[in-house]
Amino acid sequence: MAFLLIFYPLLIAVAAAVITSNRVRPYMLPVAAVPHCVLTYIVVFSNRISETSTWLSLDPLGKIVLLLVSTLFLFCSFYAVQYLHFRNDRNNRIFIVCLLTFLGTMSLVTWAHHLGLMWVAIEATTLVTAPLIYFNHTRLSIEAMWKYLLIGSVGIALALLGTFFIAYSSLHAGLDATLTYDVLLHNAPQLSKIWLHAAFILLLVGYGTKMGLAPMHTWKPDAYGESPGLVGAIFAGATTSCAFLAFLRIYHICYAAGEQQYMSRLLLFMGFLSMIAAALFLIRQRDIKRMLAYSSIEHMGILMIGLGIGKTALYGTVLHILTNGITKGVLFLSAGNIHRAYGSKNIEQVHGALRILPLSGSMFLVSFLAITGSPPFGPFISEFSILSGMFDSHAYFSGALFLVLLCIVFIGMGGTVLSTVQGNAPKDIKEKGTFKDGFWNGAPVLAMMIIVLILGIYIPEPLAALLNDAVEFIGGQS
């Protein structure tokens, strides 16, 4: 199963590379995504334990991220068909091949139970995504790609060092140097503390760079801003979640080693730093896509805070992976539509999206409300669980700071979003705009929004069980 999930997209990628027609090639995306998604649902929700090896195994955490990756990719693939047809002037071979490879490597991340393998997979996602940013072939997109690649690689390199440190900590403790997840978990209490601490910091910074924690977030607004909306959606929804999953593994090992106290301080520091940075950069943000990037940074911060609080906040944290990911998908895809329709993503030019693009505009607005934690949408449930966990563990100051930051973020984002969707549209776009809401660019957005809404009012039983499994797997209380 694992090989199927990982290699099937790669196979299609090869097929896409061979296909010569620019119009036909985009259909490879759904061809890869639909079976992948079906398989994913079978694997995730079937009770039979899927086959495991020491290196590849699907635990509940992996299941959640795989679920997210596959679902998000499915919607994005349908969206991509229409998008690429609209941009038919540009050769999409590299784009599609990279996108499919990306799916394969992300699946690998979710399955990897060997820290080294996981690192390789994460680094691979960095490499295959770089060309995606360059799709528009503008000077700005080169700049964004360069920054992404350099900063991302440096960060990931530190993660490799951190991975080595973990192995070394087990060596130092007199055990065999190993990077196998299960063995490390088993031996966690004996691992050499000081090396483990150092490893934790390096991995926090390393995978944090990939997630986009402040102050390693600098590539993020550039990359998200310059890449097509659907790449942004996958970036913000899936890639960051994969990186978070990678970090979660490390967290898990340290947790098993009884280092909760030590981690909590660092995680809260990084989490709040990210939220503060995001909040400050969101104020008066004039570019809707960069705004979304900062929102993503904020949510990575929230995930970190959730981990830092631990215990009852873990449920919210795990759920937040899902809710944040899907909501980000809605945000980026609808922002992409708006960008297309107006030919600009600057709020000086973009007004009245509700009139030009009734669906995308309203989805953009609603998903903004969702992502800022308004009930009755999914992110509210997860954010509120985290907040509630904070109060449960008597972290009142953190709770208050969290709320204040959420408020600033809301104000910052709200100003930009409302200015985008409300008001009168510029005349020329009202009359001559060629890009309209259609089925293929609207339906995926709407479908994801419905999922976000459902997650806010009803969590299906299998999913709830999965989430509980995941929390128990890490060792928290559900």
Next chain:
Amino acid sequence: MNSMVVDVVEIILHLMLLITMPPLLLGIINKTKAWFGGRVGVPLLQVYYDIFKLFRKGMVFSVTTSWVFRVGPFVTLCSLLIAGLLIPMGSFDSPISFAGDLILFAYLFGLSRFFTTAAALDTGSSFEGMGAAREVTFACFSEPALFFAFLVLAKISGEISLTPMMHGPLEEYSAIVAAPLVLIAIGVYIVLLAESCRIPVDDPNTHLELTMIHEAMVLDHSGPLFGVITYAASIKLFVLSALLLHIMIPFQFDIVWLNWVLFIVEMLGIAVLVGITESVMARLQLLHIPYLLISALLFCAFGFILLIR
């Protein structure tokens, strides 16, 4: 059976006094002022003559006005009459008394003010508008002052109905209440002067721009309507005087009928007092009137604070 007869008699007397006596107070005031001015003055009952004469006259309506203009004075009069039913006269119980009637009492004044000012605005004249604006403004101070006085009285008597509250506690007043009572008496007296448009707040005899409060509001009313307004103004004076009376002179005789006489004499005394005040004081500059009212408010407030201290 006997007590019921007494009750009925009391109610009839109350109503009679309420309906017939008010214009007399105006007459007394005018007479006092004339005496101070060294004039003979108009007859004591001149106000009655005026009112009767006005009721016989026809009316002139401005084309601007609507039904509000016509109905306003009547609503004012009716609400003041109802208020008059709530206030006890001297040592006698009022015809209607229930817990919390003092609030209704105060708010009936509000209702009368609403319609007086609305009727004034109905003419579309800037003079009357000016008068209305001042009327509603000054009420913002006189009404809280009145409520401070009520609080003091309620605290002293332990009652929240006008009749028992006015009659005071069953035993003697304790010494501690003397100072608050004096303070609120002063406050209520100022309120009385303001509400019934007397010098130093207003000059009932002119409607020059500088003094335009009450008289300016009724510039356009004529005939029976003006009669109603004059009558209503006198009832207002009467009712407020009755209130003030209890605060100032809270004692009574043992013989019942003497009490009626005492009440009438006291009321006339208050009218004389008002007349004296009008004679010896000059009208205040308009901008200073709020200060006078605020001082009334403060007198009453101090009274309350002294009491609960």
Next chain:
Amino acid sequence: MTNLLNAILVIILMLNLFTLGTTRIQSIIRIVAFQGILLGILPLITHDGLSLMAVAASIIAIVLKGFAIPVMMSHALRDVQIKREVEPLIGILPSIILGALATVFALLFASQMPLANENLSKLIVPSAIATILVGFILLTTRFKALTQVIGYLILENGIFIFGVLLMEAMPMVIEMGVLLDLFVGIFVSCIIISKINQSFSSMDTRILSSLKE
């Protein structure tokens, strides 16, 4: 064996400082290539007995780090026709001093950490950290895109040094994967550099600052 190891590590450290001390980009590439070859020898001498894995790792490392990557970078350099790193953020001498300080810091830092396998780790850990820091110095003080890639490569070299300690933890496949990732990463970077050069007619990353707040 340990003496040889220490000797190689000292040379690597010296090469680090050389990279900081030269402005000719071609020379830096050569120095890094030499460093790569030296690194490739490390797996052979750290472990007693020649395992197949160590040999394979060593060969691949030498091929990639010593030859393939430098050649690729030289190509990129030829395309952009730039010879020197002019006006770095801090001058040559200060950067050498900084590099030396970083080395000293690394030695001090490693002495703070409890080490397993004492005699082996004693020099490996500090030189790994020193090399990483030098990589960072290059990354942060040099402005030419290619120099920054070299900085990244040195950073990776440092990590490789550390990785030598853990040969058995890393299965062959994954070791290969790591090296492949590195290779592809630098490959892509070189492509980007030529794109940058096409679009901006320059390799100076300072002009890549239109995306900002």
Next chain:
Amino acid sequence: MISIVLVLCSIIILCMSGFPAYLFAIHSTKGQVVSSALMLIGAGIGISGVILSIQSGVIVYYNHEWFLPWGSFRICIDPLSCVFLLPVFIVPSVGTLYSLSYWSQRLHPENGKRLGAFYGLLAGGMALVVVAQDAALFIIAWEIMALAAFFASTAEDHNQQVRQAGWVYIVATHIGTLCLFAMFALWKSSTGSFALVNSPFLSRHGCDVLFVLAVIGFGFKAGIIPFHVWLPGAHANAPSHVSAVMSGVMLKMGVYGIIRMTSLLPHVQLWWGGSLLVVGAITGIAGIAIAIGQQDIKRMLAYSSIENIGIIMLGLGLALTGRYYGRNDIVMLGLCGSLLHVWNHSLFKSLLFLNAGAIIHAVHTRDLEQMGGLGKRMPKTAFLFLVGAIAICALPPLNGFVSEWLMYTGFFNYLQVDTEKTFSTVPLGAVALATIGPMAIACFVKAFGTIFLGNCRSENASQAHEADGSLILPMVVLAAGCLFIGLIPVLSLDLIVSAVNVWTPQNTLVSSVNAAESLQWISYLGSGLLMLIGFTAVVFRKKLFTKKESALGTWDCGYALPTSRMQYSSSSFGDTIVKLFRWIVVPSDHDPKISGLFPRKSAFKSVVPDVILDRLVVPVFKLAGYYLPMVRVFQRGQVHLYVLYILVTVIVLLIIGR
């Protein structure tokens, strides 16, 4: 149980009521009719449910497991909910009738459907708020309501002012919601569950914090000063029937929240009531003082809503102090006053907002200075406005008086409580009410006078026409409600007293006998007053309503050419009071000097801005918006610095981690 089913059905119907309109053509009014019909049906079902629940006298629960990480679908209809459910059902359904001609789909094809949909959601959300007995459900319902109100009030988003007002609203409501997040999270951590039921685990300290959070969080919605900043703009710029619902009902949800939370907190402190009294007095007095200075009819009504919230808070504060001293009579009077005022305000304020809508419809402006003399052109509207104005000034014999009377009586009763020193000043609340009263009269005399009386001040006003029946009918319903409660208050007292019994901690039964007796007298006297007025009017009818009017103008003191512009205007009327209260309202006058023999044309203008919003919040936001983005220097696009950040982070973390 059946009552719960009915109320739930009604909530669902209300929420969905706006959506069928999407099935109809864009200019078709049929969809709107269907929506309105659905809403009326839904409200009817809901009201029948409420009545059933009142009659049975049993508190019914419904609890359903819910696959959320926390919380369950827990619903409860108790008398307190019933008290709030009634306006929630009545006012929006009256408003939807009004909207049929006020916001006809034919005339507003662009936003009519959207407005209808969110209007329904707003109503349904409010109903759900009131019955929710679980924090999760509550907060979801709360936000549905808040967001629906946002969308409904920004129906005309092409207008810059509307957008501005919507922005202020959504920020304010979100801050309030975040406070509620904190409150419920704290509730969970103290009681161990999200169920909003009495809990023995609450500590004294916890109660204090919960109380403060509730007052702030719900205060944002209720419009307590200084959290009222969103209120005037949102009310002024929303369509009138939406303003009516927002002001008439939605603000009360904030009140409901505070009342509900205080009912759940076991350790009542004396300062709770005290602080609510202070807050209420400030809100009431400042609210009405600012209202007097407004020239925009809807802004004026909005500030008057703030004033009324202040009054409600006074009653609640009184009830809280009464509860502390164990004085059930005071609790009864204070809370009954509050709850009845909630009803009353929802009746007369929505009446006034609907009336304002009819006026705006006729005159095409919200500016009072452009109106005048409408009483002759729209007599029915004028009469209905008068009814609303008298009611809102709390004058007998209408309903506003009854609720204020209850509070006054409570304050007077408090005089007899043996209290701690500082809290013997509580009866000063009566003085606060007595200050608010005449100011309200000033405000509404001004409004009534400048809108309906005198001469027309503008071309538009002179061409105004009477509103059609479909606009008048809803107002008549509301006015009838005002009169009904005003004349027969005893009938409404039973339900409210049982709600008060829910509120008091151990459900100690509170009796209302004394108050009921007095209320009887008030009905008699009120009816007597009406009859007396009617009697005099009949007696003088010949003279008063004679057909042959002498065609004379108002006496002009000898000036031969008075024009309508010489009337006392709205600003000049208000100026007298505004000047006296300038320390609260801080007016900014535009008063050009007149000089020379032939002075140029000049105009006086007095604008009363919102003290908190325009002088505090906006400047602070501007400063923050200017200074906070300065952190952007850290991100100037220099990639080598970005790499340095990574290194620095590692070092900093190593230092922190030591």
